[in-house]
Amino acid sequence: MRCNIPKDVMDMSPSQRQRIAKYYTQQAYNLVDQEHERVQEVMIKGNCSMLSRVFGFTEEQLLAYVAEWKRFYRRLERLKTQEEQDAWLEEQMKECFPTCGFPQFRIDELKNAEEAAI
Numbered sequence: 195m196r197c198n199i200p201k202d203v204m205d206m207s208p209s210q211r212q213r214i215a216k217y218y219t220q221q222a223y224n225l226v227d228q229e230h231e232r233v234q235e236v237m238i239k240g241n242c243s244m245l246s247r248v249f250g251f252t253e254e255q256l257l258a259y260v261a262e263w264k265r266f267y268r269r270l271e272r273l274k275t276q277e278e279q280d281a282w283l284e285e286q287m288k289e290c291f292p293t294c295g296f297p298q299f300r301i302d303e304l305k306n307a308e309e310a311a312i
Contacts, residue, residue, distance in 0.1 A: 238263060 203211060238260060245251040245259065273279045287296035 203214070206214070242251075242256050242259065246256060251259070269282075270279055273282055290296070
């Protein structure tokens, strides 16, 4: 009877090691994508809760808000580089906050609080 003993990675051919590395890299990307999708869902649901409680958005307005996300994603997909996305978002923020600008310091506070918790 022959035992099925797995090979050590170093005993594998370079092409076998490359296939294994590619497989695990893809698995890592899949996990990151799943977590990213989960975070986005939580944030959209949290935003709906805040918009309803704090600003009195109706169900119809909340449905329009959720639908707008699909248009937003399509717009971002057309912008191929991060620089293009950042420039477009900067333009949008200038329209949204014409007098005082986007409150980036609030986002930075949230980032710092997250880093401090780690």
